[in-house]
Amino acid sequence: MTDPRAILEMTGIRKEFPGVVALDGVDFRMFPGEVHALMGENGAGKSTLIKTLTGVHGIDAGTIVLGGEPVAFGEPSQAQHAGVSTVYQEVNLLPNLSVAENIFIGREPRRFGRIDWSAMRRRAEVLLAGLDLHLDVSADLGTQSIAVRQMVAIARALDVSARVLVLDEPTSSLDAGEVERLLKVVRTLRDEGMAVLFVSHFIDQVFAVADRMTVLRNGKLVGEYRIEDITPVDLVTKMIGKELEALEDIEEATHRHSGGEVFLRTEGLSRKGAIAPFSLEIRSGEVVGLAGLLGSGRTELARLLFGADHADGGTLRIDGDPVAMRTPRSGMAHRIAYCSEDRKTEGLVGELTVRENIVLALQAARGWTRPLSRRRQDELAARYIDALDIRPAAPEALVQDLSGGNQQKVLLARWLITEPRLLILDEPTRGIDIGAKTEIQRLVAKLSDDGVAVLFISAELEEVLRLSHRVVVLRDREVVAQKDNESLTPDEIMAVIAEGSGT
Amino acid sequence: MTKHRLFWPVSALLALLLVDLIAKPSFFKVEVRDGHLYGSLIDILRLGAPLILVGIGMTLVVATRGIDLSVGSVVAISGALACLHLSGLPDQDAVGGTVVAVGMALGLCLALGAWNGFLVSVLGIQPIIATLILMVAGRGIAQLITDGQIITITSGPFRALGSGYLFLVPVSILIALAVFGLSSLLVRKSALGLLLEAVGGNPEAGRLSGLRSGRLTWLVYVFGGLCAGIAGLMIAANTPGADANHAGLWIELDAILALTIGGTKLTGGRFSLGGTVIGALLIQTLTTTVYTLGIPDTATLLVKALVVLLVCLVQSPAFRDRVRRRRRPVPATESARAVEVSA
Amino acid sequence: MTALARVTAYRPQQRHLPMLATLALLVGAYAYGASQYTAFGSGQVVFNLFINYSWLLVVAVGMTFVILTGGIDLSVGSVVALSTVLSAELLGEQGWPAAAVVVAVLAVGLLLGTGMGALIHYFEIQPFIATLVGLFFARGLCLTISTEAPSIDDGFFTVIAQTQIPLPGDSHVSISVLIALAVVAVAGYLLHHTRFGRTVYAVGGSEQSAVLMGLKVARTKVSVYALSGFCSALGGLLLVFYKLSGDPLSAIGTELDAIAAVVIGGTILSGGSGYVLGTVLGVLVLGMIQTLIDFDGTLSSWWTKIVIGGLLFAFIVLQRLIARR
The missing domain is CATH 3.40.50.300 (P-loop containing nucleotide triphosphate hydrolases)
Incomplete structure (x- = not known):
């Protein structure tokens, strides 16, 4: 040619x-x-x-x-x-x-x-x-x-x-x-x-x-x-x-709203230069989607809820009590988990094994003086390698040798073993193959059924809409809309994102 | 087999020992004389003990992506303070006074380690620079303590730290062995090893996993100070006395070499205390080998440079890559020409 | 120097703060000395700083290039010593002509530096380790060549060492000072007016970006170590001119002084930011401290180290504060 x-x-x-x-x-x-x-x-x-x-x-x-x-x-x-x-x-x-x-x-x-x-x-x-x-x-x-x-x-x-x-x-x-x-x-x-x-x-x-x-x-x-x-x-x-079809069956599963207790509530929470004051409620068992372009403040919002960054204004309540979220440890103490969008630099330790990466957060929470026994580590690793279908199913493989999708699952496993009440997923499906993507989406649906609240961030609107009970839209580091996901379409969300952003 | 990370350092060590064996068939002979173990191998262990100690401390520091340049100065300070106190005692052989001297010296070393840890973990200063401060100033502090003199001591109990024997074995070997055993147990039986590797392997990921990296970092510098302090006492006991100018000179460099040879990367993360011990023994064996072979000892540094270079090269993935590619040449010249044409 | 000022004038003032602080410190120390001791006030005290430390200045200039790329060179002290030993050996034992000796010494420094640079770049051995090997290697060569410190009586070397260039005000400097200042001028020119110099800053800013921007990273990285080796060899020659002997145990710990001078001069150790002029000020500060302690007479020499350590601390904290703003 x-x-x-x-x-x-x-x-x-x-x-x-x-x-x-x-x-x-x-x-x-x-x-x-x-x-x-x-x-x-x-x-x-x-x-x-x-x-x-x-x-x-x-x-x-x-x-x-x-x-x-x-x-x-x-x-x-x-x-x-x-x-x-x-x-x-x-x-x-x-x-x-x-x-x-x-x-x-x-x-x-x-x-x-x-x-x-x-x-x-x-x-x-x-x-x-x-x-x-x-x-x-x-x-x-x-x-x-x-x-x-x-x-x-x-x-x-x-x-x-x-x-x-x-x-x-x-x-x-x-x-x-x-x-x-x-x-x-x-x-x-x-x-x-x-x-x-x-x-x-x-x-x-x-x-x-x-x-x-x-x-x-x-x-x-x-x-x-x-x-x-x-x-x-x-x-x-x-x-x-063709793999589009594989995603279809999840669609039905999640659109029933579970309507649990309010787990987390923010009032005017903000951080200078990162995100304007926002108020947000997340209920147990609810999947809340964050939509917006890269740089719209999605990640910044999520990081405040976990304590990855600390807020400089507003309040955050968990189960109705005000909480100071200063470091990731405070987030973890309230059983909030955060899977960063940047797996390589903020998520995994490449030269450690799958097992070590999986137990890292749990071990960090216990402190170095109270080690998890090797048997317990092996058990946990084996269970989640199996449950999430991490391949190769080798707990002693180095994480850096795994594919992107499997790395993502390792990161998920790390937080799942801490049994969080709120799981924040920042772009969990970016850069991974379609099979792993489907599994992660299924997992989100299942966690929600089990009463875990999920904050789901993705650049792909279709994915956000498929999984979420409620969608929060951000633009220019500001929450501009919150909509129940009854029959939202990508076009509606796009319209909100584009609205007012004149040239 | 060659994949195992201790393969190359252990091979190098064995090769050196083999050279010694050929040059001097009695090299491996260990005998009991006056109730003491005696022989070249024992000498290597005994003389290598301070380096092993400093190396163990340094390894944990390096695991967190740090480095501690100040250990040489800390070695000097430790010996200086202990000897100063001993020399002022009416009876240097009193055990009580010796314990106080040792306690004072180690206490000061813990404080110096804490200072380094403070600069790195609280002020957030780059480790190489933060510890450079104490490296420069520490040598001066040691000289200040000794008033620029060499303080000689006679204390029997203190000298035992360097040249004493217990159950036939030199005390310094026992101390090094104990520190190695305890720290290995500490890092591998508790979760300390894993958490240190996570802090060094990916600091931000560690923080987001809830690691108290500041506290861990602080801890390793304090431990590094302690190890250097013990090594300083051992060197002073061996001398016997405090030489603020020369005690511990270049030991930080040797320690860093030892851990590099032992397979711990200076970029942090995975570490191997066993590897560091092998590395330290390799460096000490090298010195002994040069002596055994009858090479003038002025050439020790030269031989050391060459052996270290060799070990570092075979461990460098980039070097192995190049060697492999040379064996299997690819037609690169043609494509290179093509670029020039189109440019 | 004016060209240098012109080029840098448009940069934000913040960048110059560490250097200005060093300058203030230098002036302050001089003023203090002059107020305490009458002899201190004479201009010759300042010129003596240059005379005594011209060799360190040249070494520190080479170090500045390396640190600007984010590297480090621990071998400089050993290379300085090797140069002095080599000079004494070639002039004395071998009877070479002075000019040939100078060329040979500089070539050896260049070669050693290039070798270390190649190890660092092509075999990805960390600068710290590669130059540590260089430290042992060069010092080992020194001791292999000679364990004594013979003095040098070659005519050419003696003339350079003893010539005093008169300056107004009854002061004088040595030829070495002129050489050192020429090195500073050339270094300033290289860094600010040539592609090589700008690539040095680029590599220190982000090596990965520099590669993707198509800059000659490999050549630059090897070059800075070669340059540092060359500067160390030249510094060694200046030390020979100063002491007229070749001592295998000289210049131990020079790498620390050079690094300290560079850092006190405001260059950031992680690379990408700093000036040769700052390094000059850094060397002068080190010399000024030593001079003050000498003038005092009651303070022992170790106070120099303690004060330098304290200064390092102060300047590093200052840099942190500036970076945070």
């Missing part, structure tokens, strides 16, 4: 990691003057494909042809020299240097071998002005907002006279106005003849900006489509595949 117009042609790309085939014979191509969306669920292989294109990972098989020449990138600088520029999901810039330097470092304008600082600042101002951004380019990047950093990253990518611009989840931390501005920039670039690779979870953004899309699933190519040939529903079906 060689097309002479293609600027980039990747054929039969294969990439393996220990124990996992991340990409299996994937074809992918891009054309100048087109925005190409790369779609797929978490774990479909999008990030890996991008990283093979940008030289972070080598490939195990396949070819990459850029501008008619076969290429193989050993490191990111080679890809950049060849004209492939990337803005990564977690903006990878240097907070200790100035805005201007972040744009130009490695390619600073020089005169007689020395860096020409004033020329650099001038050019930075011009570049950013082109992106409709006016600021002091000599300020440290670390003092700037995420949105500004994103623009700086794009400015950097543009200045390399790129032929291919890769934007990996560029909008996930931006508010609606900032998203609009970014999409405008993307369209301008496309009109100037750039080939833009656009990755986003937000399907509406993709349909708003893309000309063509490639769908991946489980490391394999599903297909390449022109935007006019595909509908959003088709796209989702292709991304999720």
Whole structure:
């Protein structure tokens, strides 16, 4: 399927990691003057494909042809020299240097071998002005907002006279106005003849900006489509595949409201810079969903309830009594459990075993002088490995060697053995395979039946709606609505999220 | 087999001992003389005892992602204070006075450990920097205590700590063995080991799991101070006397080497007290081997550098990767050219 | 120096606070000394700081590069000693010409530094361990070459050591001071006006980001250790000019002084932030403390260490407070 117009042609790309085939014979191509969306669920292989294109990972098989020449990138600088520029999901810039330097470092304008600082600042101002951004380019990047950093990253990518611009989840931390501005920039670039690779979870953004899309699933190519040939529903079906049906039967199970006692109640609870004062009730056996975009304050709200951060205003009552939630230990003392969204840095200890990770919270609560006996540890580990179907079923395997879904289950097991009354799940299904996802959703339903309150956070509205009795909507670090989930639709929630967020 | 983390350090130790055996067939001979065990192996254990002690303390500190550069100075302070007190006694051989001297020294070392722990866990200062303070100032404090002199002592009970014998075995070996045994029991029979590894392996995950990491961190620095203090007494007892300039010089570096060789990573998490003991013995055996082989002792440092380099290299995954790739070359040159063409 | 000031002028003042505090301390200490002892007030006291510590200054400049990338170099003291021993050996026993000796010594330092850098970058051995091996290796070489401290009577070396450059006000400095100041100027230029220098800051800010931004991280990391090795060797030569002998047991603990000077000068140990000028101030503060204690006459030498420890504590707490704001 060689097309002479293609600027980039990747054929039969294969990439393996220990124990996992991340990409299996994937074809992918891009054309100048087109925005190409790369779609797929978490774990479909999008990030890996991008990283093979940008030289972070080598490939195990396949070819990459850029501008008619076969290429193989050993490191990111080679890809950049060849004209492939990337803005990564977690903006990878240097907070200790100035805005201007972040744009130009490695390619600073020089005169007689020395860096020409004033020329650099001038050019930075011009570049950013082109992106409709006016600021002091000599300020440290670390003092700037995420949105500004994103623009700086794009400015950097543009200045390399790129032929291919890769934007990996560029909008996930931006508010609606900032998203609009970014999409405008993307369209301008496309009109100037750039080939833009656009990755986003937000399907509406993709349909708003893309000309063509490639769908991946489980490391394999599903297909390449022109935007006019595909509908959003088709796209989702292709991304999720047949396994969509597996989720259907949970839907019925949970929509009965159990109506237990109020377990936790907040009045005007808040934390400066994190979340505006909010009032919230969670009843025993109730599943409360938090909906909102990344950065809307979902995680921040949850962290206050657990004591991961401490509130600086308002009150929190448990069983009607006011409680000071200062540290995670206070949360645990009231039998609240919190599974962080960031499994790697805030959840698991990779070099410890499955068993050790499972007993960690329980052991921490008991203190080091009152160890759980080895037999008790083995029992607990065996029971939850079995109950949650953790694979491999080896309690002495190192957690870092497990797949994302199984890691998530280990984290869940850690908190389940503490027998919580409120379980906070922050993005428990992100980046895990569909099977594990279904099981976790089933588990939430079962816990709720057993009288455990669950606070469920997910970027996927469908999932939130499927599981929750009540949905709390956040926007711009503020709770903007609380709705009983009788027959809510994603569109209604989207409307609330989008409401008032004018451009 | 080579996967076991003590495989390489133990092999290196055995290899060194083999060299000794070939160079001097009587090397392994242990005999009883005047009611004392005698022989090169006993010497290695006896001379290695202070390093083992400091290494054990350091290992727990490193497990929490910390490091304690101040142990050398603490060793000097401990010996200085004990000797100062002893030298002022009318009868240095009095057991009571010796106990007071030892108690004072160890008490001060606990306080110094607590100071380090305070800087790291309460003020949140990077461990390498926090303990650098005491490393620099501590040597001065030790000299202040001894007034810059070498304090010699004659106390029999005190000297027994370094050169005495109990049931044929040198007391210093027994002390090191006891500290090793007790701390191993402590970390593995209680949950301390697991919690320390969690604190070092992933501090934020530990905090969110409800670990009192501040308290644990504090605890390991205090324990590290105590171990250094005991080592300091042992060195002073061996001398016998306090030399504030040289006691414990570079022992922090040797201790860090010992635990690195023993498979504990400086980035924290998993630790092995047994590995540290092996590492310390390896370092001591190296010194003895150089002597046995008749290499001038000025070359000890050179040999040490080379052996340590070798052990660190075979343990480095990056190094093994490179060696493996060299054996199985991939056609990299072609692809490299392709990049240049397109650029 | 003016160029340096111009470049850095647009940075937030907060960054300069530690350095300004060091400067204030230095001026304060000098004023105190001048008020207590009349001889202290003469400009020569300040010039003597430079004369006595020019070798440490050069070593600390090399250390600054390493620390800016977030690394550490424990080998500097041993490399300094090796340079002095090598100089004495090559000039005395081997009878090499002075110029060849200088080149050989610098080359050895560069080579050792590059070797440690390669261990750190390519074999992922921690800087602490790799340079610790370097510490043992270089000191071991010293002792293998010579266990004595022969004095040096080579004509060229003696001339450099004894030449005094007169300054107005009846003061003078040595040639070593000029060399050290030249090193500072070159280092400042490298750090602020070349890609290499900016990459040093980038690596210290975030090595991972630097890699993804396509910067030459490998080359930079190896280079800073090579540079530190070179600076240590040059510092060793300056120490030879100062003492005219090659002592295998000299410069023990220099790594601590160098690290202390860098930290007191406001460079953050985790990397990415700091200035060479701060390091100069840091070295001068160390020297000033020693000078004050010497002038006092009743205080024993160990007070130097205790005071430096106290200063380290004060500056580290200051840095924490600034970072928290």
